[in-house]
Amino acid sequence: MPPADAGGDAAVPSARERRSQHKRQAVLDGARCEFLQHGYAATSMDRVAAAAGVSKATVYGHFADKQALFRALTEAMVGERLSELFGASPQQALPAEPAAALRELAARCLECRHSQPQFLDFLRLVIAESERFPELAKTFLAQLEHTGVGRVTALFEAIAGAAEAELRARLFMGALVHLILMQDLLHGREVAPVDREAYAELLVRLVSAPPGTPG
C-alpha cells in the first residue's frame, strides 16, 4: 500500500518534502553568506532572501524570525567547520608517531586560511556574537573540546605522560589558534609577519619537552 504518511518525517521523503528541504537549504546557504560577511546586526533578511534566490515569505516559512535562522545556521556550522578542520575524514588520518602527528596537526591548522576560508569568518562571528548568543559560544567550545582537545590530549599522553597532557594540549592548541587569530583574522601579516613554520616547529619542540624539573 502507498505510504499513509501525510507530510511528516518519513524515511522516504515525498517530492514535496524534497523540494521544501531544498529551498530550506538554499535559505541557509544565503544566510551563511550574509551572516559570515556582515555579522548579525548588519545582515538584513531581504538580502538573505536575495542571496538565497528565494522570496522573503519562503524564508519566514522555514524560520520563525531572524534569531531562529541565525541559530539554525550557526548550530549547523559548529559541527562541520571543526570536524573538517581536525580531519575526521578517512583520507586525512594523522601519522601514527605522536610527534609527527603534532607537526601535521599544526601545519593543518596554520593552513586553514586556505583550506577552510569560511572557518575564519565563522570564528569571528562566534566571538562577535558571544554576548548576544552565548549558547553559540558554548556549543562551539564544547565541540572544540570534543573534537580537538580530546585528540591532542591523547597524543601528549603518549609523549610526556598523563599528568600534564591536557594542559599541554590546551597550550598547544592555544598557541596555534592565537597565531591564526592575530595573523589571519586581524590582518597581522601586514603588521608583524611571523615565520609560521618556525613558530610551529618551536611550539612542537617546547611543548613536547619531558616533564623534567623546573628551572
Next chain:
Amino acid sequence: MPPADAGGDAAVPSARERRSQHKRQAVLDGARCEFLQHGYAATSMDRVAAAAGVSKATVYGHFADKQALFRALTEAMVGERLSELFGASPQQALPAEPAAALRELAARCLECRHSQPQFLDFLRLVIAESERFPELAKTFLAQLEHTGVGRVTALFEAIAGAAEAELRARLFMGALVHLILMQDLLHGREVAPVDREAYAELLVRLVSAPPGTPG
C-alpha cells in the same frame, strides 16, 4: 597682553574650550559604553547621546558621523587598554629576575577579567569589526607588538638566548591570550574549566626551556 588666540589649541585653554572638551569627553564615554556593549552596527547614535547625557546635536558637533566617532573612540582605547594591561604604571614594575617577571606577567594577564573588565569587550569589538575597520585591527596589533611582544622578547633574551626569543615571546603571549579568549570571552569557564595557575606555571616552564636539541 591677553592671548590673541581665538579658540585654538592654546596651552591655557579658555573656559569655553574646557567646557567643550568636557562635553566631548562625555560623548566619548557614552559611545564607549554603547559600542562596547552592543558592537558597531547595533549601536544607535540616539542611545549614545542619551548615555552621554548630551543632545544629539552636540554629538554631531564634535564628530562628523558614526564612523568618525567610532574611530576616535577606538583609537583612544587601543593605547590605554594595552598599556594598562602591561603595566606601564610606575608602581607595577616587573621583578628583575626574568622567570619571575614572566610569572608575574602571566598572572597579571590571566587576571585581566577582574582588573580590566573593559579590555575583554574591547578585544571582542576589535575582532568583530576587523573587516569593517581593518585599521583598528592593525593599530591594535601594532600597539600589542610595541607594548607586549617587545618587552617579553627582552625577557626571553635574558633566559634562552637571542635566537628564538621573539618566537618564544609570541608563543607565550599567544597561549595567554588564547586562554583569556576561550575562558572569559567565550564563556568557557562554564564549559571546560581550566586551572589557570597550573596553566601559567606549565607555560612558563615549557617556554623557558633551554634551546637544547629537539626530541
Next chain:
DNA sequence: AAAAAACTAAACTGAACCGTATAGTAACTG
C-alpha cells in the same frame, strides 16, 4: 481534473535609524 501545498512578487506596517534643521537657552568674552 480538482484540491492542497509551497512558492513568488510586491506591497505594506510600524518602528528604528542617521543625519540635519530649527528655535531657543546658558555661558563665556570683549
Next chain:
DNA sequence: CAGTTACTATACGGTTCAGTTTAGTTTTTT
C-alpha cells in the same frame, strides 16, 4: 551690555529593516 559660542530639546526627511499580507503561480497529490 552686546556678541559669540556651545549647548538643549525637539522634530523632521529619507532610508532601512523585521515581519506580515495579499494575490497569484507552480508543483505535487489524490
